[in-house]
Amino acid sequence: MNDSTSTATINDVARLAGVSKRTVSRVLNNSPKVNPETREKIQQIIAELDYAPSKQARGLASSRSYLLGLLYDEPNAIVIHSVQKGILSACASHGYEMVVHPCAYQSESLTADVLNFVTRSKLDGLIIMPPISANEALTKALQDKGIPYVRLAAIAVDAAEKVVISDDRSAMRQVAELFHRRGCKDVAVILGPPHRLASKERFEGLQSALGDLGIQINSQRVVEGDFTYESGLLCAKQLLSAKSRPDAVFASNDQMAIAVIHTAEDLGLKVPGDLLVVGYDDEPMASRLRPSLTTLQRPNADMARAAALKLIAAASNNEQILNELPTVFTPQLICRQSTADVAGE
Numbered sequence: 001m002n003d004s005t006s007t008a009t010i011n012d013v014a015r016l017a018g019v020s021k022r023t024v025s026r027v028l029n030n031s032p033k034v035n036p037e038t039r040e041k042i043q044q045i046i047a048e049l050d051y052a053p054s055k056q057a058r059g060l061a062s063s064r065s066y067l068l069g070l071l072y073d074e075p076n077a078i079v080i081h082s083v084q085k086g087i088l089s090a091c092a093s094h095g096y097e098m099v100v101h102p103c104a105y106q107s108e109s110l111t112a113d114v115l116n117f118v119t120r121s122k123l124d125g126l127i128i129m130p131p132i133s134a135n136e137a138l139t140k141a142l143q144d145k146g147i148p149y150v151r152l153a154a155i156a157v158d159a160a161e162k163v164v165i166s167d168d169r170s171a172m173r174q175v176a177e178l179f180h181r182r183g184c185k186d187v188a189v190i191l192g193p194p195h196r197l198a199s200k201e202r203f204e205g206l207q208s209a210l211g212d213l214g215i216q217i218n219s220q221r222v223v224e225g226d227f228t229y230e231s232g233l234l235c236a237k238q239l240l241s242a243k244s245r246p247d248a249v250f251a252s253n254d255q256m257a258i259a260v261i262h263t264a265e266d267l268g269l270k271v272p273g274d275l276l277v278v279g280y281d282d283e284p285m286a287s288r289l290r291p292s293l294t295t296l297q298r299p300n301a302d303m304a305r306a307a308a309l310k311l312i313a314a315a316s317n318n319e320q321i322l323n324e325l326p327t328v329f330t331p332q333l334i335c336r337q338s339t340a341d342v343a344g345e
Contacts, residue, residue: 008049016049017042029064030094030316065122066096068311071114072129073105076227076253078283079300083152086304087127094312099123105131111141118147125149125311127304131196133157148314150307154198160327161314164307166298167330168198168280172205174333175278175296179248180213182276182341188221188246190235190256196227202252202280221246225256232259240267240275247275254279254286254295261289261338277338280331291337298331 014021019038026034027042034042045051070087074080087098101117103110110132118126125148132138133151139158142149151163179187187210192199207217223238225231232251236259239246251257257279264271271277271291279286282297306325313322 008051010051012049013042013045013051016045028095030312030318030321032316032318032320064124064315067121067123068096068098068308069118069121069123069126070098070100070129071103071117071126071132072100073103073132074129076281076283078281082300083127083129083304086301086306087308089301090305090308090312094309096124096308096312103132105135110135111138114138115141115145115147118142118145123147124315127307127311128152130154130198134195134197148311150310152303152307154201157197161310161322163327164303164310165328166198166303167328168201168296168298169205169208171296171331171333172202173209175250176206176209176213176215178278178294178333178335178339179210179276180215182248182272182339184248184276185215186221186244186246186248187215187217188223188239188249189217190232190239190249190251190260191222191224192252193226194224199252202250206250225252227253227255229255229259232256233263236260236263240264240269245269245275248277249275250278252280254281254283254293257293257295257338258285258289261291261293271338272340278333282334286334287336289338291340294336294339295334296331297334299329303329 010021010024014024017024019042023034023038024042027039068087068091070084072080091098099121103113107113128149128151130153133153134157139149149162151158153163154166154168156165157163189203189206191203210217221239223235225235232255235256239249240263249260251260257277260277261271264275269275277293279293279295282295286293286295310322310325313325
């Protein structure tokens, strides 16, 4: 293409590569039905021509919209941001776009609302965040309509190609081992909402791991919050105002853990001198707080990217890539001042 005003077309690519337009289209759509030599040749010509297929033309040719939807009802803006970042990174490398749709988890019209969203946006697939991902009525409706989806969840709620799991239960062993190393004997827990699978997985994971280490959680040391800072204040006051106080608290998210630290300070308790505190999420405030907060960091962006790539691989019938994509991710403990020993950790 010598004329700087000309725009390369798929016909130009096919002619120079000596192949059909269908073969070029397969390369553009990452289809496995092209041998490596031909694929490399076509990709080289595409680069030389600076050819960029229009998404509209690609969609018409392949009956795909090249749009992925993100469905969420999650008050944590930090989590949403990292999930979107992960999805967009997958979309950018495969010519897809993302459409975001917030909705009410407990709405009676949830299923109808989601089906209308998918139909209206002509999506190639849907990524579903918790707590919506636990809604079996919704996923059954999506299956009945033949709508591809991938769920982000705390357990294996679906087949491997339709789920990406945060293994919170196993991750809690890191917290248990930390409490054990610090000599803790009386551990309290602030749960998240009961309808969240993650609440159950985090508590039962910690309870089991501590039990293996000879530490039992007293039922009176277990209180329920709702993932908000305000609920954390109420729970922390209940736990720390008792005559006999715990020596460690695990809060099921960082907002509630921060509330524990603030309440301890108000009561004249030192963290970590009198009380160890661990949260979950590793939101930005966790490292800026004083004392800084020890917390579990879930790889939200990596999980979301894997979910998007599963949908993209399924749309292009690329079973090899689909089978190679990870399904289970384990959060990692980030140790900071709120659990430091006297020498500091």
